[in-house]
Amino acid sequence: LLDEQGKDYFMRVKKASQQMGQLIDDLLKLSRLTRVQIHPEYTDLATIAESITNDLKASDPEREVEFVIKQDMVARADPNLIRIALQNLFDNAWKYTRKNKKTSIEFSFLKKDNQVIYFIKDNGVGFDMQYVDKLFGSFQRLHTTQEFEGSGIGLATVQRIIHRHFGRIWAEGEINKGATFFFTL
Numbered sequence: 288l289l290d291e292q293g294k295d296y297f298m299r300v301k302k303a304s305q306q307m308g309q310l311i312d313d314l315l316k317l318s319r320l321t322r323v324q325i326h327p328e329y330t331d332l333a334t335i336a337e338s339i340t341n342d343l344k345a346s347d348p349e350r351e352v353e354f355v356i357k358q359d360m361v362a363r364a365d366p367n368l369i370r371i372a373l374q375n376l377f378d379n380a381w382k383y384t385r386k387n388k389k390t391s392i393e394f395s396f397l398k399k400d401n402q403v404i405y406f407i408k409d410n411g412v413g414f415d416m417q418y419v420d421k422l423f424g425s426f427q428r429l430h431t432t433q434e435f436e437g438s439g440i441g442l443a444t445v446q447r448i449i450h451r452h453f454g455r456i457w458a459e460g461e462i463n464k465g466a467t468f469f470f471t472l
């Protein structure tokens with residue numbers, strides 16, 4: 288039988304091994320992404336975004352979060368893969384705005400030189416542009432696990448998905464002024 292200290296230790300080992308399991312899972316998914324066939328079709332990104340953001344709202348109804356999603360954003364994309372990418376981007380927007388009193392998260396697009404540039408913008412903790420190149424690397428994190436949980440595989444996954452679509456992805460941020468992730472398809 289375990290005493291209090293033993294129980295605490297056991298719980299921490301258990302949690303660490305669960306995190307490790309999650310990490311291995313994510314890594315496997317990431318490596319598969321390089322090989323899977325992609326099946327692009329006309330896909331409404333707004334519909335996918337609605338379902339993701341409804342789940343997020345339901346996960347914490349107490350939070351005051353305004354989602355602004357531009358309607359009818361039809362793109363040629365693999366619906367399953369683009370959902371994974373959007374899920375990761377919205378998860379981040381949701382997570383890195385956790386300390387806000389009022390959160391606003393926008394998903395829309397702009398047009399530049401005849402190209403459509405999608406973006407997801409939040410008003411959260413942001414990041415230092417000096418380290419922007421690190422964001423999309425596996426296991427690269429700009430925040431500590433104590434402050435914000437995570438393994439640093441989300442954006443590497445998103446980047447891989449966007450690249451599989453021959454698109455580009457980049458980010459802009461400012462500490463305490465939020466972050467914006469841009470991508471093309």
Ligand SMILES: Nc1ncnc2c1ncn2[C@@H]1O[C@H](COP(=O)(O)OP(=O)(O)OP(=O)(O)O)[C@@H](O)[C@H]1O
Nearest residue numbers: 379380383413428429430437438439440441442466
């Ligand atoms: N919306 C955002 N606002 C501020 N920083 C962000 C945002 N999105 C990502 N980052 C920074 O980029 C890092 C990498 O993001 P990524 O999604 O790859 O990892 P993560 O969220 O830490 O973990 P997970 O693997 O669970 O997604 C984060 O640790 C964070 O420092």
Ligand SMILES: [Mg+2]
Nearest residue numbers: 379437441442
């Ligand atoms: Mg993430």
